Amino acid sequence: MKRPLITGLSLAATWLSGSAWRRADSGVERLFDVALYEDLARRAEQAGMDFVFRPDTLWLDPQTQATGPGTSALDPSLLLACVARATQRIGVVTTLSTSFQEPMHIARTLASLQALSQGRAAWNLVTGLDGQDNFGHRPFAAADGRYQQAEECLRVVQALLGSYPASALRLDRASGRYAQAEAIRPIHHQGPCFQVHGPLTLPTAGRLPLFQAGASDTGRGFAARHADAVFAATPTLETASELRCALRQRALAAGRQGQAPQVLPGLSLYLAPQRHDAEALHAQAHRHLDTGQRLARLAGILGAPVAGLPADRPLTPDDLPAPAGPVRSRTHAELLRRRVERERPTLAALLALPEVVASAHWQVVGTPDDAVQQILAWQAAEAIDGFIALPGGSPVSLDLLLDQVLPALRAAGALHPVASLPTFAHRVTGA
Ligand SMILES: Cc1cc2nc3c(=O)[nH]c(=O)nc-3n(C[C@H](O)[C@H](O)[C@H](O)COP(=O)(O)O)c2cc1C
Incomplete structure (x- = not known):
């Protein structure tokens, strides 16, 4: 039997990209309005999606602001904290960079998001594209050096997340014992990039899934060893198949039997009831x-x-x-x-x-049925474990995804029934 696809919705406002924000119906005025994202996440939850996702960039080119929102955006973890409070079941995947953010800060943000969302948080680990000029205290290493730093950063974050387990809490009013201090352990990390004593400043419970983006040879090695899921740029079925096969082999070689990362390509969707309208939407956006x-x-x-x-x-x-x-x-x-x-x-x-x-993502420019047929074909070819939807051109693409594409996929047996959806963490990690 086919494994149900894991589905995520990007909250990066991709429907405003390019010239799309200029449309009368774009809703660009609400780019920084948290209520918009809360509402979208609630709709994605109702549609049975597994998670909402927010990428991040830590730099801005003022020139780009002359013609569109570009990389200007709310902080992803703060935004997703609000989204978590507005939803009940859906996962919230935030992006934090191992090149620019300190492990203590990353661990604290993740543990806080995990608490706020009652166990629905995940980390999209990026080594970063640009932004070095904003974080001058440490040189921006070449790509492989960034992955070495990412290895160390991840180790420290994981150690911090385990340093104050929620099981250490006693909350025993009668004896006055708040927590078992011996179970809260400093991590004493001394490495080439980070020196962190620990422990974390709040208790943590539950497993936080790890997403990763970056698929060079080094990036694949990193993902195969550590990631539960990869946010992948795979413009064709062949590139997705090749990536999924390679990650499975490399995860096996790294001793992760049956635990290969889930391959979740970005899926850019320009949708309209008629194909020629979708093509016009795409042309207009660029x-x-x-x-x-x-x-x-x-x-x-x-x-x-x-x-x-x-x-x-x-x-x-x-x-x-x-x-x-x-x-x-x-x-x-x-x-x-x-x-x-x-x-x-x-x-x-x-x-x-x-x-x-635009981007190197898988792209469907067509009707909701075109999207359904392509997704089913990629699933049948075992090229993907799911996808992260990036609706483009207009909010209509988003509406058609939620109102037509997802229900049709579910009717075709490609998605898990909404009524019995396992938890987000279970869906992504299998554990
Ligand atoms: C699909 C995809 C999405 C990415 N998203 C982000 C992002 O949101 N923020 C960021 O700083 N870097 C992002 N990156 C950059 C990667 O984290 C990584 O630093 C970069 O691709 C270099 O790694 P590579 O040599 O393995 O490609 C992304 C990369 C890919 C391929």
Whole structure:
């Protein structure tokens, strides 16, 4: 029997991305209104989704603000604390960076979110894309160095989360014993990146699932050893299949029998009742980008200037410049190179690709039924364990996801029945 898919909704307001915020129905005025996200999370919960998710960036380019919200956003953990109080069952997955945030701060935030949500919190661990200029106390290591720091940070966070177990509490009024002090243990961590005495400043209960994003070779190794789920950028069924197989093999090799990370690709959805309306929605959301801006994005992904690419013939990987230095995300750079190798696009086609104009995520531009059929096909091919929905173009994509796509998937047996949904942590970790 097919395993039911795990489903998450991104609360990153992707329906405002690009030019979409300019639509009359975009609701852009509510970007920083917590009630909007509380309402969406309640709707996602009613629709039987497993979790809501919030990515994060710790930098802002003022120039981008001239044309859209860009990376400007509420703090994810504070936002999800409110969302947790407005919901009962749905998981809340927050993003915290091991490059910029201290393990003590991360552990405290996670333990607090776990308490506020009554056991529904999870950590999306990122090593970060940019933001080093805002955290000058420690140099921003190259990608592999960031993963070494992430290993140490994760170890410290886990030790802190175990340092004050809720089972240490006694609350015995008669004897005056509040907690068993011997069960609350400092962690005495002395490592190359962090020195942390501990213990954590509040008791913690329950297992916090670990999500991870970043799928270079080093990132995959990290995920295979530690992650319960990966937020993946997989534009095609083949890339998702390949990632899922590789993670399963590597998790097995790391001794995690039957515990491979769940592969949850981002799924960008531009939906409308008619396919041509969905295509128009997609075109409208990206109309703001001129050729110069598209070339600048391409250069950003590849980590090198791209002037002089031939416009009169199909491109080969050899046409693409080698990175001039470290790239922001090797995952995204490698996905783009592989696509050029596979499809040999012209320059015009390359500059129209979703990964250049928007992101490298799996994308459906079509009707709710198109989305259902694609998701069922990816599930049948065992390419995914679920997905994180990124509705785009207009809030209508979001409505159609919740009101039509999810019920149709459930009717097709691809999702767990809402009435008997296991807890979020159980769904993600299997434990
Ligand atoms: C799908 C995906 C989502 C990501 N989301 C975030 C994010 O929300 N915040 C962030 O700081 N970095 C994010 N990253 C960056 C990764 O955490 C990582 O630092 C980067 O991809 C470099 O790792 P790599 O060499 O394994 O690709 C994301 C990466 C991927 C592939």
